[in-house]
Amino acid sequence: MHCEHFIQKRCSSCHHCMTDYAEQVERKDQQLKIQFSSWAHLDTDKGNDNESSSITWLKPVASADSAFRNKAKMVVSGAAHQPILGLPATQGKEALSLVDCPLYPKPMQEILIYLQDWIRRAGIPPYNVAKKKGELKFLLLTQAQKPEQYMLRFVLRSTQALPRIENNLAELQARFPNIQVISANIQPVHMARLEGDEEIFLTEKQSITETFNDVPLVIRPKSFFQTNPQVAEQLYATAREWVREIKPNHMWDLFCGVGGFALHCASPDTSVTGIEIEPEAIASAQYSANQMGLTNLSFAALDSAQYSQGQEQAPQVVLVNPPRRGLGKALTDRLEALAPPYIIYSSCNPDTMKEDIQGMSHYRLERMKWFDMFPHTDHVEAMGLLVRKS
Known part of the structure; x- marks a missing residue:
């Protein structure tokens, strides 16, 4: 990406913008694989279980190198x-x-x-x-x-x-x-x-209203919304694909925002409960569900950790998309206790994502895919499929 502000050293926000974009993607891919694969190898060495800790890495989703931010x-x-x-x-x-x-x-x-x-x-x-x-x-x-x-x-x-x-x-x-x-x-x-x-x-x-994959998503002033729409569209489509492979009767979408994941993953065979602390976002998600004629979605403006504490059992799939600080110990401990067979974890911070997964010792990270939501920086959006160990 050509940027005169960067060339003239007036702005350094996109500190990799002078690097060829294909090279940026390759670097990020290798760094992420080292970060998670080295941990998976160490987990195997500790003898925590008899199951393989190898991770299947899917092809990353690249972005346009300019004019991508909304x-x-x-x-x-x-x-x-x-x-x-x-x-x-x-x-x-x-x-x-x-x-x-x-x-x-x-x-x-x-x-x-x-x-x-x-x-x-x-x-x-x-x-x-x-x-x-x-x-x-x-x-x-x-x-x-x-x-x-x-x-x-x-x-x-x-x-x-x-x-x-x-x-x-x-x-x-x-x-x-x-x-x-x-x-x-x-x-x-x-x-x-x-x-x-x-x-x-x-x-x-x-x-x-923005539309991803024929799903209308409502944007209000205080609602969180992904900033790279072309890449976000593929993020939601991938989550929907993973959920349909599992075919759960019911799932949770924690930190659901305006319902991007929930609205994509709901189907006649899969009901979804979306939890988000911001009431404005929940109102947007419910409006979108009504527009789509979906009756098997329910949304609540609650703290995700507190919501999980009040549940006696978890559905077959729990999808989490926390802020940069991650899930936190209270929620990872609760997920460990509730023991859903599958957790889909989407994160804009692989460091806290890795810490959270390490805190859930009864799960193995089976599959990873990352999305270049933030070109010219070191940041990525990563999504992993966690499977409960037998």
């Missing part, structure tokens, strides 16, 4: 007469506009370029961290590609700048009618926190 999180800095969307000033470096970042598709770049000037014309003062003055802290733009729609969020220190936004919305919506959802999030705390609790919608519509 969400822009821009720090707003500079001054009211010259706002800058991108990276704030740091010691020795000036603030950097990233509205033309090659990670974003051209239509997103066009909106971001326009917004940077629109903020100036609207007279919305950027927040100054050092002086604790100003109003606009962040700008968050999310794209759904099927169909092409956008959600735009202004993260503000207070409601003081709301009239300036509202007075200039007609111009913005006339220029980009596919920006279907616009909201203001109020984050009054002076700290490195992306968003606050209060969301004020400035449009009648409050969500956009």
